[in-house]
Amino acid sequence: MDEAGLQDSAILLMSLGEEEAAEVFKHLTPKEVQRLGETIAKMKVIPRERVEEVLDRFAADASEQSMLVNDTDEYVKSVLRKALGEDKANLLIDRILQGSDVTGIESLKWMDPSSVAELLRNEHPQIVAAILVHLDYDQTSQVLKHFTERQRNEVMIRIATLDGIQPSALKDLNDVLSKVLAGGDKLRKASLGGAKTAAEIINMMGSAVESSVLDYIRQSDPDLAQKIMDNMFVFDDLLKIDDRGIQMLLKEVQTESLVIALKGASPELREKIFSNMSTRAAEALREDLESRGPVRLSEVEAEQKEMLKVVRRLADEGQIVLGMGGDDSFV
Numbered sequence: 403m404d405e406a407g408l409q410d411s412a413i414l415l416m417s418l419g420e421e422e423a424a425e426v427f428k429h430l431t432p433k434e435v436q437r438l439g440e441t442i443a444k445m446k447v448i449p450r451e452r453v454e455e456v457l458d459r460f461a462a463d464a465s466e467q468s469m470l471v472n473d474t475d476e477y478v479k480s481v482l483r484k485a486l487g488e489d490k491a492n493l494l495i496d497r498i499l500q501g502s503d504v505t506g507i508e509s510l511k512w513m514d515p516s517s518v519a520e521l522l523r524n525e526h527p528q529i530v531a532a533i534l535v536h537l538d539y540d541q542t543s544q545v546l547k548h549f550t551e552r553q554r555n556e557v558m559i560r561i562a563t564l565d566g567i568q569p570s571a572l573k574d575l576n577d578v579l580s581k582v583l584a585g586g587d588k589l590r591k592a593s594l595g596g597a598k599t600a601a602e603i604i605n606m607m608g609s610a611v612e613s614s615v616l617d618y619i620r621q622s623d624p625d626l627a628q629k630i631m632d633n634m635f636v637f638d639d640l641l642k643i644d645d646r647g648i649q650m651l652l653k654e655v656q657t658e659s660l661v662i663a664l665k666g667a668s669p670e671l672r673e674k675i676f677s678n679m680s681t682r683a684a685e686a687l688r689e690d691l692e693s694r695g696p697v698r699l700s701e702v703e704a705e706q707k708e709m710l711k712v713v714r715r716l717a718d719e720g721q722i723v724l725g726m727g728g729d730d731s732f733v
Contacts, residue, residue, distance in 0.1 A: 412441040413448060413456045432511045433538070511537060519548030527553065531560035534603075535595045543606035554611070555618035561603065562619065562626055564595025597626065601633035610718075637706040638668050640713070647722035648678040654712045659705045661690045666702035 415423040415438065427435055510518050510533070518537075522530045522545070534542045534557065546554045604612050620627035640648070652660070652675070664672055664687075672691075676684040716722045 408437060408441045409445070410456050410459075412438055412445055413453055414460055416442060416445075416448075417453060417457060511541065515541060515544035516548050518545045523549070523553075527556040527560050530557045531564055531595070535561055535564060535599055539599075539602045540606050542603050546603070547607065547611065551614055555615055558600055558604065558615045559619050559622060559626070561595050562597050562600035562630055563623075564599075597629040598633040601630045604630065605635050635710065635713075637663070637666070637710060638671055640709075641668075641671050641674055643713070643722060645678050647716075648674060650716055650722050651709070651713060652678060654716065655709055657687070657690070659708060661687065661694055662697055662701055663705040663709050664691060665694065665697045666699070666706065 415426060418426070427438075430438070510521075513521075518541075522533060525533075530553075534545060537545070546557060549557065604615055607615070616627055616631065619630065640651075643651070655663075660675075664675065667675075676687065679687065713722070
């Protein structure tokens with residue numbers, strides 16, 4: 403949700419009153435609660451016209467919505483069983499609804515990383531991996547930073563090789579979680595874990611920890627390490643950095659290096675770079691790109707890697723935030 407959307411939501415919640423707003427908060431994720439809470443705290447005075455505009459728009463949107471079914475999960479189960487029979491329907495139901503009941507793990511999302519790490523510290527790495535792949539990437543990366551280097555590496559290699567989880571297997575976590583996943587043995591495993599998940603978690607750990615984890619995995623399984631690296635933050639992922647971050651990056655990069663790096667960039671990324679420069683600087687960069695002749699691919703890739711090092715350093719310093727798929731950050 404963008405800043406305007408957050409402000410509109412905050413205004414609407416404040417208009418509802420404390421009791422009603424509290425009921426709404428119960429249905430939000432930890433991140434949504436935090437972002438809305440921060441937005442509400444910043445809003446001191448709101449013009450009456452703005453409040454009326456938000457309420458009118460909400461009323462219009464709400465009037466177009468209709469709740470056709472009270473319990474959609476039960477409705478899906480009932481319809482499919484009547485249409486396909488018990489066995490075939492259960493196969494589809496498992497896929498459609500898999501992982502919908504993860505109350506025990508959901509409770510971890512409200513805890514700070516150090517508390518989650520303490521809770522899991524003495525568990526087997528395979529159990530820890532099975533839990534962490536359910537959390538947001540940034541929370542997982544922070545949890546892992548509280549582990550010893552050896553334990554962190556053991557968990558990461560298991561995340562990278564995980565191809566799914568049987569919800570019934572998570573019942574073993576009764577000793578460390580107040581609630582556990584519900585569901586019978588017929589449930590199909592959720593598509594969690596794998597090289598991409600490992601890559602996105604490692605991306606958020608910072609360069610020092612990243613090198614240690616990748617070196618450890620490389621010693622055990624070079625092919626797996628390469629798969630993870632292939633899924634890590636690449637040059638075109640700079641599109642996911644916000645405008646302020648791009649501007650911080652441009653201050654650190656020489657024009658000559660930028661020209662070469664952009665020779666291999668997508669049109670969308672080039673435009674994002676141009677839009678974060680002054681009109682004069684953007685025009686000069688466009689001219690440099692057009693006038694520059696062919697450049698060896700190896701040179702382009704080398705300059706792109708150097709820029710990514712700068713990006714990683716700025717991220718480690720907290721000066722920019724790198725988004726990995728949506729609003730999740732990479733620091």
